[in-house]
Amino acid sequence: MPLPKRSLHLIILVGLIAIAVTLAACNPNGTNHASSGPVALQGVGATFPNPLYQKWLSEYGKLNPNIKIDYQSQGSGAGIKQIQSQLVQFGASDSPMKDADLQAAPGEILHVPTVLGAVVITYNLNAVTQPLNFSPDVVAAIFLGKITKWNDARIAADNKSVTLPNADITVVHRSDGSGTSAVFTDYLSKISPEWKDKVGTGTSPSWPIGIGGKGNEGVTGQIKNTPNTIGYVELAYAVQNKLPVAKIKNASGSFIEPTIDSVTAAAAASAGTTPDDLRVSITNAQGADVYPISSYTYILVYKDQKDPVKGKALVDFLWWGIHDGEKYAKELQYAPLPADIVKRAEGKINSIVSQGKALR
């Protein structure tokens, strides 16, 4: 008979729910109310700098065992949302906050740049072993769907020594909202009026053509497994996975390979035009050895800290990050800040106050 069995199941279910409810009720009381002991800071934000920030937290934790910092990589959107609603002590975002978002926040938010990242173009062409060269207008035309064949005369013009196959180009782009897409489309908008007009800049733009892969690993997976594809990923990801990367012609007319140095060079070259609040796009920067598709990533903090103890811990951590922390950047394939920008970031950190008093 089905009935006794059914009620037995219900009893087990009720038991499980009861246990779950009890556990849920007990847990928060146990852990959260320890304000007198160690200082706890919470941050939420971009996924791109997450490996570096985790390294920072573990290294900084060794030096300062009584400061507990937690960083959750939920995405730049979450970072901005949660710093606006003051749920966390710091947010993190790959692109600077918009004016409207800054005004919506209850206090003045500072942008502290931490490191730089770059976006590289990678591809799958069996017969081609040497790195391909791309001019900006060619990149735009491929991603607009205007150039559809690998042996198109415009691609061949930049790659005279390479035999390109007579094959259809398959474009692969990110399907998830991503700072990587934002940097790449920001670059395309700067170099192609048609791109700016038709697509524009965004974390999830409406791609004119191509298939979407989830995350750097999804894009890479589809490129590795499909011949004649082209796509873009983060520099760090491409280096770690030894992907073929294209040289891009920069604003000064030279084809530049994406490296940590050519990315830092892009930041240094645009330091003169970087505004006071450090919110800036450094794609397509001028300069002979500059790689043109790169950007800062930021930590977002309130200028006026409510809690002086937490504020002091936060300021010390940021100071450590842009000085001692920078040495961990290279080994994780992030480009460290150029010296000028470190100076200006210092100014930002020094301006943080709590209850009218400077914290450093």
Added chain:
Amino acid sequence: MSVATEKLSPHRGDWRRVLSPTGNFGDAIFRILMTAVAFFVVAIVVGMILTLGADSLMSIRQFGFGFLTGQQWNPVRSEFGALPFIYGTLMSSLIALLISVPFSLGIAIFLVEQAPHYLAKPVGFLVELLAAIPSVVYGLWGIFVLAPFLRVYVEPPLARHLGWLPFFQGQITGIGLLTGGIILAIMVTPIISAVVRDVLSAVPGNQREAALALGATKWEMIRVVLVNGAPGIAGAVILGLGRALGETMAVTMVIGNRAEISSSLFAPSYTIASAIANEFTEATDALYLSALVELGLILFLVTFIVNGLARVLVWNVTRKTGGLTRTA
């Protein structure tokens, strides 16, 4: 048929005793507890609908019904239309069911009616094991194994022989609606076949004996069993459909994630669940977020409507055949 209705009556009697306790204290507590648990679930569902509705108000006000029929999804311009996602969700689930239902029925019939005992157990176990594989693993397998396989061995012959149909035209990349549907089919097959197997084993043996005694062949006997289990089988298919509609990770990896309605199954497509999973993390402005929440609300409603239709179907079948009342 009359055997089945007779079986029903003591069943109903038992339920009535539980629902009207005889003054026994334990029974009363038990009843209150059960009522609370049942209403708890109802409260969660209602709460979810209310929250989704409230958070998508901004998008509903802005786009109205146009959201359901719009074909543009462009966060940069704040243009949001959900039709490509609805289409992708329904089509990928339809492909999945078209492939997996015959397979699942075959597996279940083999396990219950034909497999020798030493085979039925291990094969059944393996099929159930498939259901326990995390979907991201299916997704990676889809990218690295299934998609290249389809690109080289399946899609070119389809394009060659059936290319005159609009479904099999266009660029062949191995990534697209067809691949998404096939991955889903593989994922729902173990669920459907496991439930159908239980349904078929629940069909009383005397039905089989009666069929055979009347001179039925094995195939005719299996038909009798299938007709008896029809409502349960339909229930199994609904269960599989539910999984297919809401599946996220595996589909996201292979469907191509392109918000565009194309008649070709080779073309990339997009499902509602994939869109939410993909875009939620980096959605910063309020209208964009609201549109994503409204997508969630639509998925909820689509699941609701599809389930409702399926149940009406089951109810009709049950009335016609008068078969076993077991619905999974």
